[in-house]
Amino acid sequence: MFAITGASGQLGRLVIEELVTYVEAEKLVAVVRNPAKVADLAQSGVEVRAADYNDQAALAKAFAGVEKLLLISSSEVGQRVAQHRKVIEAAKQAGVKLIAYTSLLHATDSPLALAAEHIETEKLLADSGIPFVLLRNGWYTENYLASLPPALEHGVFIGSAGEGKISASPRADYAAAAAKVLVLDDQAGKVYELAGDEAWTLTDLVTEVAQQTSTALRYQNLSEADFQAALLHAGLPEGLAGVLANSDTGASKGGLFDDKRQLSQLIGRPTVPLSISVKEALSALKNA
Structure with missing residues (x-):
């Protein structure tokens, strides 16, 4: 059996x-x-089991009979290491034979503050004795497309990534990679640096959006502190604002760039290009 944590995400x-x-x-x-959030999955035949990242006993029960586990990193930045430790210990108790973990692109060399908890989790996996495979995911294109509504409203897209190249890809591409790794044999010990085929800058993103919408839109680069302040002013929680601003600055230092194309090689097709992602995002906005 295969288990996926955070399956409602x-x-x-x-x-x-x-x-x-x-x-x-x-x-x-x-x-x-x-x-209750995944009632549709249960109706389709998927077995749904309740467990929280903070409850090791419930996790061990949820992993009963599971051979391969996909540990999707917790969304609670700052609590990830403790939560992931419980997931890994529960998997060990349940006799899980392989863990695939969604880490961060080039985690051990990344300038992003987010990398720290991923590095610690990778160490926990290495010390666990359970065979594991690392899915070091690059940035999701959706992370930036979520900012389109305010950008289009005000005519400016803000960030602190400078002209750093970002090898992003939609979540669906990373999901395809995770599924493929789970069903393939002999994955233990492998480390995949997963990123989109085509790298782009935030200026490139803004140019693409401007072309598709026939509107005047520009990219305004801010300092990390000013970008964080702008995000806070927009209503984002302090922790999230800090993470996003720091990650943008990390992108300016090459932290979100990769040109090895391991993602497309793994899923057997090119990753979705920026132009298509922008087109789909704009269509969704129009129909919202």
């Missing part, structure tokens, strides 16, 4: 959608905090 759901193209739904376990 955006990435988790996409992974399950991919996995059912390889295996029967009955072989999948969706591990979630609130089963």
Whole structure:
């Protein structure tokens, strides 16, 4: 059996959608905090089990009979290491034979503050004795497309990435990679640096949006502190604002760039280009 933690999240759901193209739904376990959020998965045949990242006993119960586990990193920055430790210990108790973990692109060399907790989790996996595979995910294109509404409203897209190249790809591409790794044999010990085929800058993103919308839109680069302040003013929580601003600055230092194309090689097709992602995002906004 295959289990996916955080299965009610955006990435988790996409992974399950991919996995059912390889295996029967009955072989999948969706591990979630609130089963009511994935009632549709249960109706499709996926087994839903309730467990919280903070509850090791519940996690061990949820992992019963599971051979391969996808540990999707917790969304609670600052608490990830403690939570991931409990997931790994629970997997060990349950006899899980392989853990795939969604880490960060070039985690051990990354200038992003986010890398620290991923590095610690990778160490926990190495010390656990459980065979594991690392899915070092680059940035999701959606991370930037979420800022389109205010950018289009005010005519300016703000950030602190400078002209740093960003090898982003949509979540669906990373989900396809995770599913593929789970169903393939002999994955233990592998480290995948996953990123989009085509790198772009935030200026490139803004140019693409301007062309598709026929509007005047510009990119304004800010200092990390000013960008964080702007995000706080927009209503983002302090922790999230800090993470986003720091990650943008990390991008300016090459932290989100990779040109090895391991993602497209793994999923057997090119990653979705920026132009298509922008087109889909704009269409969704129009129809909202």
